[in-house]
Amino acid sequence: MAAEILVEGVCYQYPQSSEMALKDVNLRIKKGEFIAIIGPNGSGKSTLAKLFNGLFVPTKGRITVDGLDTRDKENIWKIRQKAGIVFQNPDNQIVATVVEEDVAFGPENLGVPPDEIRKRVDEALEIVELKEYAQKPPHLLSGGQKQRVAIAGIIAMRPDYIIMDEPTAMLDPVGRKEVISTVKRLNKEEGKTIVLITHFMEEAVEADKVIVMSEGRVVMEGTPREIFSKVGKLKAIGLDVPQVTELAHRLRGQGLAIREDVLTIDEMVECLCPLL
């Protein structure tokens, strides 16, 4: 049985809609990877997120999680335990009135014994660095903290894959940094497979692989360096690149000898120093 999420020829159409939201999407997400999916609003990236664990089922094609088909109702709870989703709005995914109770919600649904839940909840809160907030009511937390509670709630279910559907879209820069550093740690230290859906390019830069979606299709796939060097193509889709990457692109156009794939300020300083 393959340890991966496999998306094969997937199309999806919303019930009231006349148009396909996803058109023939093919992807392979291997265990342990950190993948970023970027694309403008309406490109189908959030729809795709909900297909990964069977909240939506494909209109055409199929998705398998570790070999389990999401269309098969028998598999659905197993799949949702393996692949958890963190959603965009932190307020609308917290169920309980106390932080630790909310983290316990998933394992409780799985029928895990009480002592084991306690252990998992403590561990999960440790990982997201919210141990001291265990007894707090969620509405007193900041956006970034709430989002980390949501992440802890998923971790406590012991999933292999964590899908994040624009988890930082509604946060301020501080909250965004908190969440992204948690996500990186989950991947590097806990070995979780991460699928991060975002439209902040500086977040996608952190991933092993970037997938670009536009109008329901996957239009580019590669390492952050490969993707962001294609400044013109990204801009045409309606996406951004980091300021320094764009600057490098423009300066090359003016005939300066600078690498195409500059991603950080320090790389840019290195490139420019011999020229100035």
Added chain:
Amino acid sequence: MSIVVKNLTHIYMPGTPFESVALMDVNWIIEDGEFWGLIGHTGSGKSTLIQHLNGLLKPTSGEIIVDGVNINERGVNLREIRQKVGLVFQYPEHQLFEETVEKDVAFGPKNLGLPEDEVTERVREALDLVGLKYDEIKERSPFELSGGQMRRVAIAGVLAMRPKVLILDEPTVGLDPRGRDEILGQIVRLRERQNITVILVSHSMEDIAKIVDKIAVMHRGRMVESGTPKQVFKNREALASIGLDIPQVTHLMIKLKDKGKNVATDVFTVEEAEAEILRAARGMGHA
């Protein structure tokens, strides 16, 4: 029209265990026609501050003077102040409630008691200002529009009041890069066309540095910086210490300068950086 904020302090729930100081001795002068960026983290007091400018919140102490009038004095018509000082909240699309776009945008002007034809005229103008076609959109339900369109309709709802000062709280939050650039572009054009004073509240230095004349920085209830972007970004360390980033290109130029390169550091946009680096490189015979 000018707004003067004098020694403004605001304390939430004074005298209870929940008491908290939201604003502490804030002084701010907004001259007629200026374009301000107001920056700070969540909880820095910027939302509390702007809600004072149209009288939605009352100061614990201090004064707000709009066009020479202290708005918290007895007998001041707050509805008139709210017409002059338009405030667009975060996620303004959440306030839409009417069956049609036209009715929703007309809500403000109707509250002002304007005659029917004047209301229609203003709705048409406001929708036009946010880049929507009145004839195409007026009969549609605001709830079947796209997220970006809903937001523009909501902004039009405030513009239809014909404010002299327009305050926008995070107008681009949650939008994708294209949606963000469209809204920011419209604000710039709007200001040019209507010649109004604008205050743009934002988390993002990169977004506002390129369009505003002046920046005010809030931190823990105090206004810690105010001035032109050039003046404010000079205190890079101070900004970094409160966790606010300066634009990437500005940061780049400062690093180059630190390496002994002859470049200007008052650069906020990619275009400006390009021009400045080309100038320096040409000086060295590289381009």
Added chain:
Amino acid sequence: MREITIGQYIPGNSAIHRLDPRTKIIITFAFMVLLFVIDDFAGYAFPIIFIAIASLLSGISVKYMLRGLRPLIVIIMLTFVLNLFMVKGRVIYEVGPLNVTYEGLYQGAFMVLRLVLLIVGTSLLTLTTSPITLTDGIESLLKPFSKVGVPAHELAMMMTIALRFIPTLMEETDKIMKAQMARGADFSSGNMVKRAQSLVPLLVPLFISAFRRADDLAMAMESRCYRGGENRTRMKTLKMTRGDVFAFVATGFLAAGCLASRFLW
């Protein structure tokens, strides 16, 4: 609003706070029933002593609990006045066509004391039990009835979600209200009809938002494998301890006292 102590929870770790919520719910019910058993003033000595001890153990003063009576003062006064004039008997004082009787005075005072004890007793439950624990207690007590169709788990889940979203929706109400006021809306003047109409721009966005949140939450819950109460475990299981036994014994004494005061004296 801050005056209302009924339904408010005061965090703490007293003997009363630590009691199993089921114990507290059952005892509160027993207490309410026993109040109606008592038929003379002397009998009230037992519940008064009971409350005094409980208050002492909980660390919440009787004075604080009595503050919870303030919003209900009208009902209490009304109870007194109605009894005062309606009960027939030996006349003490005449006010126009109405007679104040000795029996009325007695009955009025008696009813008011019963009402006060009723309110203080129930507020002791809510003051020492967090809403979430209370919900757990209710769920657990109703569970045996789920076989006859009482949706115990669903009721508890609804209560939890309601509690969770009250602060969020209050914040939202404030925001939308201010946003409409910035467009010249007026929520505070005009006659009843005008005021009701002025609520439309507030209520429509609130409902839309509540539905959107409900939609999101349902999806998030499903994604976290929620499928109703079946096969569900809980992190915190309710356990009766020695304290609960003491509480029931004390309630036994209370019951014995109340019943004795009615049937033996």
